[in-house]
Amino acid sequence: MAINPFAEAVASIIETGGEALKTCYQCGLCTATCPWNLVREFLVRKIIHTGQIGLLLEVGDEENWLCATCGACVARCPRGVEIIEIWRAIRRIAIEHNAAPKALRTVLSGIKAQGNPWNDTRDNRDKWAVDLGIDSALTEEHSELVYFPCCTPIYDQKARRIATSTVSLLKKAGVDFGVLGAAESCCGESVRKLGSEDLFQNLARANIKALEMRSVKKILVSSPHCYHTFVHEYPELGGAFEVLHSSQFFLQLLEEDKLAINRPYPKKVAYHDPCYLGRHNSIYDEPRKILASIPELELLELPDNREDALCCGGGGGKIWMETKKEERLSNLRVDQALKMNAEVLALACPYCMLNFDDSVLAMGKGDVLEVKDITEILDIVTGEGHHG
Ligand code: SF4
Ligand code: SF4
Numbered sequence: 001m002a003i004n005p006f007a008e009a010v011a012s013i014i015e016t017g018g019e020a021l022k023t024c025y026q027c028g029l030c031t032a033t034c035p036w037n038l039v040r041e042f043l044v045r046k047i048i049h050t051g052q053i054g055l056l057l058e059v060g061d062e063e064n065w066l067c068a069t070c071g072a073c074v075a076r077c078p079r080g081v082e083i084i085e086i087w088r089a090i091r092r093i094a095i096e097h098n099a100a101p102k103a104l105r106t107v108l109s110g111i112k113a114q115g116n117p118w119n120d121t122r123d124n125r126d127k128w129a130v131d132l133g134i135d136s137a138l139t140e141e142h143s144e145l146v147y148f149p150c151c152t153p154i155y156d157q158k159a160r161r162i163a164t165s166t167v168s169l170l171k172k173a174g175v176d177f178g179v180l181g182a183a184e185s186c187c188g189e190s191v192r193k194l195g196s197e198d199l200f201q202n203l204a205r206a207n208i209k210a211l212e213m214r215s216v217k218k219i220l221v222s223s224p225h226c227y228h229t230f231v232h233e234y235p236e237l238g239g240a241f242e243v244l245h246s247s248q249f250f251l252q253l254l255e256e257d258k259l260a261i262n263r264p265y266p267k268k269v270a271y272h273d274p275c276y277l278g279r280h281n282s283i284y285d286e287p288r289k290i291l292a293s294i295p296e297l298e299l300l301e302l303p304d305n306r307e308d309a310l311c312c313g314g315g316g317g318k319i320w321m322e323t324k325k326e327e328r329l330s331n332l333r334v335d336q337a338l339k340m341n342a343e344v345l346a347l348a349c350p351y352c353m354l355n356f357d358d359s360v361l362a363m364g365k366g367d368v369l370e371v372k373d374i375t376e377i378l379d380i381v382t383g384e385g386h387h388g
Pocket of ligand 1: 031
């Protein structure tokens with residue numbers, strides 16, 4: 001479906017939040033920066049130009065759903081164009097015209113009905129906590145600190161490792177915490193990036209209500225996506241909480257001697273900066289400090305690191321969409337780690353974990369490269385507990 005006439009297309013992008021469209025002066029740095037061009041053609045500048053002059057905007061175009069919102073182009077744009085906002089606006093129009101890909105429509109209706117994107121029920125949402133022996137009564141009690149694991153570790157068995165190691169560390173450090181259980185919903189960060197604004201706002205309001213009912217002051221998150229939306233987006237809807245990513249929280253516990261490292265980890269570890277932890281939120285040092293404090297661990301820096309980190313390809317809702325094998329950005333990252341002879345690819349994001357795990361397996365490298373969240377490594381070197 002195409003939206004025309006020209007002026008109408010531009011106006012609707014601007015109306016739906018794509019004001020940034022006007023400031024682009026077509027230098028093309030965004031196209032040169034976008035990682036998709038390492039695996040396929042993605043002419044970001046040209047698409048922005050198309051929108052600017054109001055040329056036929058194909059709302060059903062597959063390219064409208066390609067951007068992983070990694071932020072690399074935004075960081076380099078000399079005009080400060082909020083390119084992600086343009087994609088968000090285009091997607092919002094596509095959703096209004098019922099032109100989102102079918103698979104995505106299914107994910108979004110699952111989130112609307114059950115509060116999660118993984119085709120599972122809300123009733124199963126606290127199963128992970130019960131499995132880990134967290135007293136389910138805690139879910140009803142008031143708690144200053146809540147651990148909000150993200151839908152991915154809750155419902156995906158592979159990513160469950162992140163919640164398991166996080167809870168193990170919390171117990172070792174004697175931290176008093178609660179969980180929201182079935183009252184928790186998807187944080188909505190990727191939902192918003194997909195242009196589904198009403199759904200995002202409903203999710204955010206439901207979470208804010210659940211947190212406020214339990215007098216929560218502080219939220220511990222495993223996902224940089226949850227972190228991002230809690231810090232930058234929930235306050236505009238009235239939800240103001242102190243938010244800490246696990247890398248910040250556990251570094252603090254180490255520095256306060258509430259958690260003690262008592263084992264070496266004699267491996268070469270390459271740390272991958274998740275886009276929403278690094279580029280979007282400037283949290284680069286905490287994960288590295290944790291890894292650097294572990295005896296015998298050799299910390300390696302991948303070629304594209306910190307501000308220049310290569311995206312895993314999972315943001316912006318991409319984690320819920322199929323990406324062709326030959327177009328997986330995560331394969332490139334795994335390849336970089338392998339070339340450095342890393343034994344472990346360490347990360348701090350559930351989306352990165354799913355993508356890198358898949359790539360390592362698909363590339364047949366499971367015997368030489370492990371993929372681990374930093375909490376998993378920390379759990380191993382802090383003695384008893386879960387050793388994944
Ligand atoms: S880098 Fe910025 S100014 Fe240059 S083409 Fe892209 S959006 Fe436009
Ligand atoms: S945010 Fe990342 S994936 Fe999206 S257009 Fe920019 S560079 Fe490409």
